Amino acid sequence: MSSAPGAAASTPPVTTPAAPRVHRPRRAWARTLLHAYTWLVIAFVLVPIVVMVVYSFNQTPNGRVTLNWQGFTTYWYAHAFGIADLTTALWHSLEIASGSTVIAVLLGTPMALAMGRWRFRAKPLSDLLVFTDIAAPSVVVGASLLSFFIALNVPQGLLTILIAHVAFELAFVVAVIRARVSGLDRMLDRAAADLGATPWATFRHVTFPLILPGLFGAGALAFGLSIDDVIITNFVAGPKLTFPLWVYGAVKVGIPPQVFVLSTYIFLGGLVLAGVNALVARRNPSLP
Structure with a gap:
């Protein structure tokens, strides 16, 4: 059955006028x-x-x-290492900071990968332990470590300082690297496996380059926490002195200018580490 001519003419679409744009005044004072x-x-x-x-x-x-x-x-820069005890304390701090940073990053990276990628029954407890370690007062951490070393009859010295620094740096390292790991796309691992890559090859060529800025950032944070720690180190140092402990003791009789000189060197070293971290983050592929 045919319809009458013109009966099936299409109705033109009804257009709704756009709402007027509201011009909000810029709050220059807030900026x-x-x-x-x-x-x-x-x-x-x-x-x-x-x-x-x-x-x-x-x-x-x-x-x-x-x-x-x-x-x-x-003159003081020419004689920056003129105080033997201060120089020895500085080398102790650099050795402990370097060693504890390397150990904390090596131990913290697998933990961060596991906590950032996998689900397991003890994960809530692991999260609680990590963030409890971060939130714990330094006095509590130092006293507990001292009690631990005394119970095991471990003589206090550079070894106990190293262990103590690794203990409190580890939680910060895990938190920083885990934040980087959490942003990774798991499809990259699956794509690498589809192309025939082994788990180790996938980690070396895919995962490691992506988390490298996180590793540098965690290492720089751990190094900074170690080299200026006073409270925890004071509990477990025994007869050994680090740079902060030497300065803390010198405050009572007057600080020699070499302290400012060596502190300036440490500050410049921190700037170099920050620059390296920024360079690695810039050259590294961005997260998906």
């Missing part, structure tokens, strides 16, 4: 306040470091740091 707050925080962090660097060039007739400017000199 200015945010910028000012940011620069205040940066200044709060950097001003003490700048003061330390500046006064490392100050002349001090009595060989003790003073806030009275006596004149510019590079």
